[in-house]
Amino acid sequence: MVENFWLLATEEGGFGLNFNILETNLINLSILVALIVYFGRSFLGGIMSERRSAIEAAIQDVEKRQKEASKALVEGQKNLAQAQATAAKIKSDGEASAKVAKDNILAQASKDIQRMKDEAAQDMTAQRxxxxxxxxxxxxxxxxxxxxxxLRSHIDEGVQQKLIDQSIGLLGGSL
Known part of the structure; x- marks a missing residue:
């Protein structure tokens, strides 16, 4: 089968292997590849070296940033914990202040109610x-x-004159 394929490929003008070194320029190709390897090694080696250095620098930079981000995360978590503690303290202080204010308001309201009751009682007493x-x-x-x-209906003029004379006499006068 391989023979048929080989014959078919060569007879039809298709592809095939040519083992003639001079005809295929195998020597020229080998020299060209050797020159590319010889001169290209330093050129490609330099490029590859630079690329390797750039990649290593990028990796180091990323690792450095990762460490800084970790430190920043730890610091942020610490700040968050402090902020939460401060918020809890402010909340408890606010609740305590609210309780004190509530107690003061209730006490003042009680005093005001008692004062109003006393004033109302005094007003009632004064009005009474x-x-x-x-x-x-x-x-x-x-x-x-x-x-x-x-007196007008029971006293006549004689009795009235007698009362007037008596009153004058008591006052020390005489008629």
Whole structure:
């Protein structure tokens, strides 16, 4: 089968192996490859060396940044813990202050309520005393009117003259 393939490839003008060194320029190709290897080694070696150095520098830079990022992360976590502790302290202080303020407000409200009750009681007492005084005045005025009315109806002119003379006599005067 390989023979048929070989014959088919060479007879049809296709591909095949040519073992004639002069015809295939195998010597020229070998010299060319040797020159490329000889002169290209230093050129490619320099490029590869530079590339290797650049990659090593990049790796070192990345490792350095990674260490700095780790340090920054640790510092950030420490700062976060401090901030949380401070927030908790502020919250507890705020709650304590709120409780004290609440107690003060309740105490002041209690005092205000008691003061209002006392003022209301005093107002009630003062108003009651005023009403009682007005009632006494009205009763006195009514009593005087009633007595005057009774005196006018029961006293005639003779009795009235006698009372006037008696009053003058008591005052020390004579008629």
């Amino acid at each position: 005393d005023r009403v009682v005084a007005e009632l006494r005045q009205q009763i006195s005025a009514l009593a005087v009117e009633k007595v005057e009315a009774q």
